[in-house]
Ligand SMILES: Cc1cc2nc3c(=O)[nH]c(=O)nc-3n(C[C@H](O)[C@H](O)[C@H](O)COP(=O)(O)OP(=O)(O)OC[C@H]3O[C@@H](n4cnc5c(N)ncnc54)[C@H](O)[C@@H]3O)c2cc1C
């Protein structure tokens with residue numbers, strides 16, 4: 001079995017003046033993921049190496065970091081694949097791992113995502129339904145679900161966020177993760193606040209801040225397309241009036257369907 | 265940092281998965297304003313989000329096409345047609361699934377509340393998959409005699425978790441994200457608060473509260489092959505036990521039939537719900553032998569035992585012959601892409617196969633903890649077989665044992681349990697607080713300082729240089745639990761396990777961690793988690809050794825049949841005054857007229 005070098009950017013603000021690189025050696029085997037390598041280093045070589053993880057299969061969003069200068073989840077990334085990529089230092093048989101960029105480092109690969117979460121909360125991520133809730137489900141079509149483009153599967157890992165050059169320079173931009181959430185809500189026929197949401201999208205820190213660099217597409221480990229959602233939102237914001245009328249009509253039919261089914 | 269800080273809340277909730285979040289949201293909605301929710305991972309990283317297949321409720325939206333049999337096509341129920349499913353049917357399936365160890369009065373509550381809980385999720389914006397006429401779509405699941413798994417493709421838990429978390433934010437719930445529970449403050453039968461660590465700063469803080477709810481999830485990490493997230497180390501159950509609360513039915517641990525070979529990561533039961541086959545090395549659909557009528561859709565305990573039997577008899581696959589094939593190829597690309605997209609990705613990532621065209625290697629994996637902290641239907645923790653309440657202490661979700669799953673949980677019933685009983689606990693806590701609950705004084709002893717000393721010992725240099733590496737200890741424990749407290753058990757295997765666990769408990773005194781810093785020290789917290797695993801693993805083995813029968817997920821090779829005369833009862837275990845565990849038993853609630861124990865055939 002070949003040994004490879006895992007080169008990790010380390011930093012503990014309590015004891016280090018600035019980040020430093022540290023090399024570890026692990027055996028390459030085809031079944032290992034990059035996360036397995038980190039776990040192995042932590043439990044066998046250096047317990048102070050610090051990173052987040054939990055689910056181990058790309059659903060909890062804990063383990064986003066930068067591997068070979070590219071954001072992604074380490075739990076599903078095969079170590080072998082990472083070794084075969086051209087590394088940051090151009091060194092052979094070396095994988096480099098760094099924390100997600102543009103965020104303060106708490107320790108090693110753990111970043112402070114407070115601002116990220118504040119932006120998520122700022123868009124009111126919850127659905128705002130009609131006052132008179134039916135007794136059964138709203139009759140929403142599968143086509144309406146499909147039109148959300150899987151935005152509901154976003155795991156809020158932050159990989160897109162930390163690849164966005166606008167975010168790099170300006171944290172008042174609400175960011176691709178929060179805009180994707182807004183897209184989900186705007187597309188949801190059950191949501192009554194389309195007008196207010198489109199206003200938020202159209203404001204200074206909303207969709208029009210996006211420079212269409214589209215790094216977020218490549219960064220998303222779930223294959224989602226925040227850039228497309230943001231551009232769709234931008235277009236919708238320009239047609240806000242029409243859309244809120246259309247939503248009002250749809251809400252009427254949604255309620256009528258439920259009332260009809262209640263008397264079935 | 266002195267660790268002297270005290271934070272006071274009316275309610276402290278530990279855990280922000282479905283159970284904890286429902287409780288927090290409901291209590292807040294009911295007007296309790298001062299709630300703090302602690303979670304060792306960000307709430308949206310909780311393990312509930314990993315659930316794939318579905319959440320049960322007899323909505324009756326979908327039915328099998330007449331004449332197509334057990335794995336035939338499904339269609340939406342036309343308006344005015346006879347409902348294909350009912351609360352009663354869901355009730356009976358759950359009782360039977362539990363091998364009659366579930367309390368029937370409590371199961372009734374589970375299946376009844378199910379309906380409104382699912383509609384409530386829908387009204388809160390949860391994105392479910394839909395039928396042609398716009399209703400919530402449903403699929404089949406093992407042990408359920410009607411299609412009643414309400415689903416969102418194969419990321420059901422994810423959408424439920426995000427939905428309920430959003431609602432918590434809407435209702436202004438305060439979260440302490442990345443705070444780890446260390447101790448429950450319980451004295452004279454009254455809960456007074458908890459001690460927890462702010463992981464980022466390393467500060468240890470005492471939380472003073474009128475009510476404490478544990479919703480800390482399952483304990484599946486004590487096994488080598490497991491579907492559970494690294495957070496599922498059973499902290500809540502171990503901490504409750506050490507504080508003096510009893511635990512119930514700890515020996516019942518579910519092994520899921522389809523974990524990824526060698527990794528344990530889950531391939532949802534939806535794979536079989538949608539029509540997947542299990543094949544042995546000879547390419548035979550071996551379930552014909554074990555469950556001729558339900559086949560692959562028999563309950564999990566039965567399917568896992570069948571797989572293990574095939575493996576033990578030499579018909580396994582893979583280099584160590586510990587695997588089984590899951591065949592999904594006949595479902596076709598279209599169905600796999602719309603119904604099982606996440607599963608397909610998981611198989612690609614971990615096995616390097618595309619399930620549209622290739623077989624996937626799987627093996628049984630530790631999955632779900634039926635046992636836990638005993639409660640009534642309102643999350644109220646009980647102290648004994650007479651159901652004496654522990655005032656101000658509540659539990660819900662996988663860490664609790666109501667018991668609705670008895671000896672074996674049916675798939676999709678646990679997202680339901682976490683939601684239904686988290687929600688009910690939220691209402692109960694709101695009644696408790698609004699009824700004038702008082703803050704009971706904190707215990708006189710210096711609990712936070714004692715926790716600091718515990719961590720300091722783990723971080724110190726060892727006096728005589730005898731240092732036991734944490735990894736070696738935890739791996740020995742996991743291997744022991746897999747080999748000796750796994751799918752099949754016997755007196756011999758369980759005695760071996762207990763001896764090993766006792767030795768490891770001694771060795772733990774010599775564990776020293778490598779990271780000695782305060783900030784975000786996951787090394788020392790991992791050691792604390794192993795400490796918890798050592799605590800509850802002993803109780804699992806002990807309950808299993810005492811229970812001389814086979815029931816549900818507990819299969820004794822030396823006592824292969826169910827024994828209702830001697831063992832139709834719940835196991836309770838609590839710490840005696842000398843620190844050793846003490847077993848006692850509690851009656852199962854059974855409606856002897858309507859639903860007496862029957863032979864369990866599928
Ligand atoms: C892979 C997988 C798939 C599943 N699929 C399904 C399915 O399709 N249908 C179904 O019904 N069930 C399924 N289950 C089971 C179901 O997901 C769980 O039983 C349920 O989600 C548990 O919810 P919970 O709220 O009790 O706990 P969890 O969601 O596990 O949450 C536990 C919470 O407690 C916190 N916590 C734990 N310890 C501490 C501590 N020491 N300090 C602070 N916080 C702590 C965690 O941070 C977390 O917030 C599945 C389980 C797995 C493993």
Ligand code: FES
Pocket residue numbers: 052053054055056057058059060061062063064073074075076
């Ligand atoms: S560990 Fe959960 S996303 Fe990687």
